[in-house]
Amino acid sequence: MVVFEKPKALSDAQMHYCPGCTHGIVHRLVAEVIDELGIEGRTIGIAPVGCSVMAYNYFNCDMIEAAHGRAPAVATGVKRSDPENNIVFTYQGDGDLASIGMAETVHAAARNENITIIFINNAIYGMTGGQMAPTSLPGQVTQTSPYGRDTDVCGFPIKVCEMLSTLDGPEYLERVTVNNVKNVKNAKKAIKKAFQNQVDGKGFSLVEVVSSCPTNWGMTPKAALQWIDEKMLPYYPLGVYKDRSAEKEAL
């Protein structure tokens, strides 16, 4: 009897992620949601540039590899090519989404583009070896902020959900994390809602997942999960930042 199996939307390819990295968890949650909604056959995923660049190998749905930061623009094209049928998601890190691709992110949100964005915020550039990200915390030591992020020189981290929530466009914005079982379950709920919104034609849904990078944070996987609680979440509070349908129902 099978008691635990891999989601069907995940491929058999062996993932390249470091031990303790939370990409694997989030990939699984996305795949579970695709399975549960029965949308694999009409889903097209867009991979970013960054650690999850090879996400195109890990999902069984059709996949596209985008240029750095351009995934929301590519997703816009894919969605608009067949809006009735295509379910389109992007999977992007903080450098991709909040630095080089900020314009694409903001404008896709402003247009309420009917797509789903999974945004991995681990406050660092992973693939290139641990440079300062737009979401690196004040004082955070990285390869390019070796004395700690000096906000006088490099400015302050960007809080994506808060910023996008000022726009009239987006349908749904929520920040979650995956550093313990309870939080993983909440993250799953948010990701499912973000896909369900698209199926229902509601529009732009972004789930920010506060994640860990033990390798480039220089921590054990366990210490990294604790660092999320102690350092990341005070700066990036969890919660729903926008839910237009719920707001309408409340009225």
Next chain:
Amino acid sequence: MSDKVLMKGNEAIAEAAIIAGCRHYFGYPITPQTEIAAYMAKKMPKIGGTFLQAESEIAAINMVYGVSSTGKRVMTSSSSPGISLKGEGLSYLAGADLPALVVNVQRGGPGLGGIQPSQSDYFQATKGGAHGDFHMIVLAPSSVQEMADLTVKGFDLADKYRMTTMILADGTMGQMMEPVSLDYEIAAPVEKPWATTGTKMERKHNIVNSLFLAPDELEKTNFERYDRYKKIEETECMYEEYMMEDAEICVTAFGIAARVSKNAINEARKQGIKVGLIRPITLWPFPTAPYKKAAGQVKEIISVELSMGQMIEDVKLATECKVPVTLCNRTGGMIPSPEQVLEAIKNAAKGGTK
């Protein structure tokens, strides 16, 4: 539709694209090509198509990348500074072997340059246009009719060879009005089994991708792509020869420069000078055959360009420098006059290569 209609070059491109089955246009305002976007904004919603004004040229070309990934005909248009911004996307389209039509209605550069006509993006268009080993098919219209014809042809070539076709026009071509016939037989759509249209749970997933971390794999894809390019060079060259049969002097030019040159050639012929024109229509692949022939026939080739001399390098390569090749040019938005070209022809006729 066999009747002729009076249209601006930019509008002719837009209407021809719609006739060719393009239902997705993404662009960003820039002079002197904005009529294309305006035309699409008006037409697309009425025929079930998509017109979207993107937040940037970068976003526009990536929206093109998205639609093209799903196998549908798609285009964007811009002018010189905007094409530079699209460079990244052009390289990714090439790397992922995606078809697209991109229009460059050139203006003077570098930098913000000016808004008057230019041909100074020749290098950028014909030598790749961005990072990596790749080419685009580059078509150079010389009339409003050709703006339309080459747009239809451009979509077919893009689909056939899974690559970008660029229409390399200039501000004059975009803005001038001429009668156009838009009577086309549209070829049946090409099968695109590689497209990411959703698996329908009926096939293995398709991946549109330009990442190959193993250098031998990347080399292999580049070799394969260049095999395709070789076939294009062998089969798709287009050019016009004008009064070349008995020519002792050859003028060569494309786009608006070719029209100016024809006027000068007609006048020179009246004065008894045997001069002809080679007008490349494909700038990549560059049609070397007529130049090879001319190299054994004429005593000088004059390259007339709206730039500091860019196509002239390909002319020298094609003729293997067997005959003097000189430049007759204006730049920065200025257009050579027929008189200037006539002077260059007369100078050559006197055997007076500078």
